[in-house]
Amino acid sequence: MAIFELRLPPPSAITLIVREGASFVPDRDTYLRAGDQLLLIATHHTRQAVEQRLRAVGRAGRLARWHGETGDPRCATTFHAPVGCRHAGLAPPRTRRCAAVA
Structure with a gap:
């Protein structure tokens, strides 16, 4: 996934990547x-939105929103498939249960 595909909320930015020991x-x-480690810059107001977006993309890929993944920290899912978390007011999960409601 390319950085521009993350669609992080402005004015946040990925300023440094550490990959295999090189930055x-x-x-x-x-x-x-x-395995990439990222250094992100975000304002106090956008920090939570940035964290949620990265969490959602990490769980469900670039189509995270389409799959119903919101990045809610209470919903510990790791399998890349269409999901929904009851905390986000979405339909119940189709392939697994949200760990927070299991």
């Missing part, structure tokens, strides 16, 4: 890989 400054077209 570099990414551009909007840089693709993220499993």
Whole structure:
């Protein structure tokens, strides 16, 4: 997934990536890989939205919203499939239960 595909709320930004022990400054077209460590800059007001978006993308990929994944920290899901968390007011999960309501 490329950084621009994350659609992080402005004015947040990924300013540094550490990959396999080397660090570099990414551009909007840089693709993220499993195991990358990110340095993010976000305002106090956007921090929660940034964390939720990254959590959602980590769980369900770039189509996280389409799959109903909101990034709610109470819903510990890891399998990439259409899901829904009762905490977010969505339909019950189709492939597994939200760990917070199980």
